Amino acid sequence: MAFPLFLEKIEKxxxxxxxxxxxxxxxxxxxxxxxxxxxxxxxxELMRAELLAVLSKYVEIDQQQLEVNLERADGTIALIANIPIMRVRTVD
Amino acid sequence: MSRVIVITSGKGGVGKTTTTANLGMALANMGEKVALLDADIGLRNLDLVLGLENRIVYDIVDVVEERCKLRQALIKDKRNPNLALLPAAQTRDKTAVNPDQMKKLVEDLKEEGFSFILIDCPAGIEQGFKNATAAATEAIIVTNPEISSVRDADRIVGKLEAEAELKNPLLIVNRVRPAMIKNQEMMSVEDVQEILAIKLLGVIPEDDCIITSTNRGEPVSMSETSRAGQAYRNVARRIRGEEVPMLNLEESFGFFSRLKKLFAVS
Incomplete structure (x- = not known):
């Protein structure tokens, strides 16, 4: 038996x-x-953009890593946002 | 008291018509007086699956437009006189009938003394779906363990509740392939049921007999040897209120195929 095939069996x-x-x-x-x-x-898309706009007033966000998705949590649907913060803006 | 059940799915080709024909025949063979109503106007098929295509004189639109009496359009099945078909029109479209006319039609069928009226719903969620569900008081959703048909079935669950006031539809998972499920290559019946979250009425295994019996115009539920036929008869018994355990799909491998598997060279 070839080794990769063997691995596959193990995985199964x-x-x-x-x-x-x-x-x-x-x-x-x-x-x-x-x-x-x-x-x-x-x-x-609109929700995402507006969320971003509001949060950007206070923190600097890594827009490339931003994720806003619907996910299932405990049988209900939740809007889950993963927002990496690069740095906090100094309040005037 | 007649029961009016719509058989629906959203997606086409999952087995609505085959299911309607088989449940109709199985119920009739259990002594029920059954009317099958083909609501797929313009794409008539239920007559073919039942082998009654050569006996059509009038159709559903003729009845609605009063060109004939309901009784004249109903085709009695010679194999079982308890079973009758009201065929769809082939040269018209969904707009030829409206939901109120369907309700009237079903009322008239009840007057004829049918204990079951099964409505074969067309694919889609437009006018044809609205017509087919308008007069029904119960719904059966047919799906396959496959992503697009389950997604469409989920839409139908919502639509039935919101638009047709048909709550608690029952689920038939059709074309199940136990060997693929066993190899983790297909969603199991439990997977599908968990996702749709409606009550399971039956499981129909994939069976070549469906094709050969449809070729002949003989519903597979008439066959004693077919697995799918057995499964359909079980569904009919459950509809009548009997407690029937789900088919053990593992058994469908049979002794010899299991033996073959045992000696198979991998």
């Missing part, structure tokens, strides 16, 4: 979760979250 044995079943489940859950929340993409 330990139930690694990159099989197509868990991939499809995750994709489906994510798309359904958006469907159910019924927030159109342009509105998400």
């Amino acid at each position: 044995l330990f139930g690694r979760t990159d099989n197509s079943r868990s991939v499809v489940k995750n994709r489906l859950q994510l798309v359904l979250m958006h469907d159910r929340a019924d927030i159109p993409a342009p509105m998400m």
